[in-house]
Amino acid sequence: xxxxxxxxxxxxxxxxxxxxxxxxxxxxxxxxxxxxxxxxxxxxxxxxxxxxxxxxxxxxxxxxxxxxxxxxxxxxxxxxxxxxxxxxxxxxxxxxxxxxxxxxxxxxxxxxxxxxxxxxxxxxxxxxxxxxxxxxxxxxxxxxxxxxxxxxxxxxxxxxxxxxxxxxxxxxxxxxxxxxxxxxxxxxxxxxxxxxxxxxxxxxxxxxxxxxxxxxxxxxxxxxxxxxxxxxxxxxxxxxxxxxxxxxxxxxxxxxxxxxxxxxxxxxxxxxxxxxxxxxxxxxxxxxxxxxxxxxxxxxxxxxxxxxxxxxxxxxxxxxxxxxxxxxxxxxxxxxxxxxxxxxxxxxxxxxxxxxxxxxxxxxxxxxxxxxxxxxxxxxxxxxxxxxxxxxxxxxxxxxxxxxxxxxxxxxxxxxxxxxxxxxxxxxxxxxxxxxxxxxxxxxxxxxxxxxxxxxxxxxxxxxxxxxxxxxxxxxxxxxxxxxxxxxxxxxxxxxxxxxxxxxxxxxxxxxxxxxxxxxxxxxxxxxxxxxxxxxxxxxxxxxxxxxxxx
Numbered sequence: 001x002x003x004x005x006x007x008x009x010x011x012x013x014x015x016x017x018x019x020x021x022x023x024x025x026x027x028x029x030x031x032x033x034x035x036x037x038x039x040x041x042x043x044x045x046x047x048x049x050x051x052x053x054x055x056x057x058x059x060x061x062x063x064x065x066x067x068x069x070x071x072x073x074x075x076x077x078x079x080x081x082x083x084x085x086x087x088x089x090x091x092x093x094x095x096x097x098x099x100x101x102x103x104x105x106x107x108x109x110x111x112x113x114x115x116x117x118x119x120x121x122x123x124x125x126x127x128x129x130x131x132x133x134x135x136x137x138x139x140x141x142x143x144x145x146x147x148x149x150x151x152x153x154x155x156x157x158x159x160x161x162x163x164x165x166x167x168x169x170x171x172x173x174x175x176x177x178x179x180x181x182x183x184x185x186x187x188x189x190x191x192x193x194x195x196x197x198x199x200x201x202x203x204x205x206x207x208x209x210x211x212x213x214x215x216x217x218x219x220x221x222x223x224x225x226x227x228x229x230x231x232x233x234x235x236x237x238x239x240x241x242x243x244x245x246x247x248x249x250x251x252x253x254x255x256x257x258x259x260x261x262x263x264x265x266x267x268x269x270x271x272x273x274x275x276x277x278x279x280x281x282x283x284x285x286x287x288x289x290x291x292x293x294x295x296x297x298x299x300x301x302x303x304x305x306x307x308x309x310x311x312x313x314x315x316x317x318x319x320x321x322x323x324x325x326x327x328x329x330x331x332x333x334x335x336x337x338x339x340x341x342x343x344x345x346x347x348x349x350x351x352x353x354x355x356x357x358x359x360x361x362x363x364x365x366x367x368x369x370x371x372x373x374x375x376x377x378x379x380x381x382x383x384x385x386x387x388x389x390x391x392x393x394x395x396x397x398x399x400x401x402x403x404x405x406x407x408x409x410x411x412x413x414x415x416x417x418x419x420x421x422x423x424x425x426x427x428x429x430x431x432x433x434x435x436x437x438x439x440x441x442x443x444x445x446x447x448x449x450x451x452x453x454x455x456x457x458x459x460x461x462x463x464x465x466x467x468x469x470x471x472x473x474x475x476x477x478x479x480x481x482x483x484x485x486x487x488x489x490x491x492x493x494x495x496x497x498x499x500x501x502x503x504x505x506x507x508x509x510x511x512x513x514x515x516x517x518x519x520x521x522x523x524x525x526x527x528x529x530x531x532x533x534x535x536x537x538x539x540x541x542x543x544x545x546x547x548x549x550x551x
């Protein structure tokens with residue numbers, strides 16, 4: 001969620017990928033999802049609390065449940081942009097840049113219960129909520145008439161209190177305690193400001209030099225609930241943490257050298273243990289990362305395999321999950337991206353094939369589920385999906401781990417080629433879901449041919465050869481199927497070859513070749529089965545001496 005402060009004594013987090021259900025029966029329908037938001041021509045921000053996710057769109061607020069399922073909307077709003085929500089989720093505040101207002105929404109009734117007029121403060125855009133104090137970033141693009149103001153929501157008719165003015169565009173803002181942290185997007189380099197708002201008017205505590213710190217292309221910012229630390233998100237610098245008293249940089253999360261995409265959003269987890277970040281990604285789509293707030297160690301990365309772009313600053317956290325917005329601009333479609341279990345400790349799965357498999361023969365795959373604290377996972381259901389070279393998929397049922405997390409899967413692949421097996425554990429309340437894939441090269445099932453019949457015959461007379469295809473093991477032959485026969489005869493006039501009509505293969509593997517040799521000579525009947533996706537190639541030949549003219 002853009003420019004949102006998580007309220008209470010909680011800090012801030014989330015990002016990432018995955019799932020969190022108690023997997024003691026069947027695997028749940030967890031994992032990351034995207035939900036198409038229909039009927040909108042643009043999306044801006046998210047806010048999440050009280051089991052609901054709120055999305056600001058072109059003329060409405062869209063509401064979703066924790067699964068990302070859309071449940072309702074509030075329409076008729078004048079260009080809603082930034083959102084803020086109370087910790088219990090009962091009240092939502094939205095900046096209406098089209099009418100210069102702040103709307104207060106009853107989340108249960110889905111109605112606007114109060115409008116705060118901000119005439120004289122053009123285009124309110126960005127919000128940050130701290131208790132009863134709402135901080136507003138307002139302003140017009142490409143102009144220096146923007147600024148920051150505060151509203152005391154406990155009053156029936158809040159009066160705007162100016163914090164900063166003459167800022168470029170609508171500045172981003174995050175406030176907590178006696179501190180407001182703000183910076184200007186669209187101006188480079190940008191120099192974040194820190195204000196002491198314990199008195200009126202507010203006092204400028206200091207400015208962080210954007211040129212000295214390589215701060216360009218601002219995308220998001222946030223602040224800890226106690227106001228002692230603020231985090232700025234710049235494409236050039238990444239995720240930097242600042243001491244709001246001394247203005248010194250405390251740390252950075254991640255490394256720009258390790259990030260294949262530009263930083264685009266940040267959120268803090270409710271328990272203060274995690275820092276969630278989101279990136280625009282490169283050619284493969286946006287992705288998210290979670291860091292340990294204290295150590296700075298990255299604990300999770302999740303990629304969205306989707307061609308939509310991340311909407312700047314649209315990251316929110318609800319429970320263990322992450323929510324952000326995607327813009328599939330070539331098709332003018334907009335999505336709510338949900339990442340499950342983003343802040344939970346990560347489990348791991350492994351798979352390995354015990355043998356080199358053959359089509360139609362059973363073989364085993366062994367696997368292991370491990371959780372990060374080293375404990376025994378116990379009996380857990382594992383979902384195994386087999387994908388054939390054609391793309392066809394099938395779920396292998398009845399896979400459950402032993403108490404130590406090990407499991408064995410037996411499968412009989414129906415075809416040869418590159419066959420992949422994907423294992424998924426849906427996670428639990430304590431550990432995040434995991435997934436792994438192994439690919440095996442399945443050999444075609446071996447076949448062999450035998451042809452019998454006379455070794456001599458007469459020209460111009462019918463000749464019958466009989467044959468049989470055999471397969472290894474108790475495997476049926478590929479009937480209906482066909483045998484290819486190529487006849488070559490040699491006599492004093494030379495050699496002549498011809499392909500005979502295809503020979504049908506019976507269900508028991510038998511077949512009959514009939515021919516009428518036209519002239520005398522030495523005949524060789526080349527007999528082959530060309531194979532298919534399941535069965536391998538086979539070949540044999542039969543020599544017959546034909547008596548008669550031409551020999």
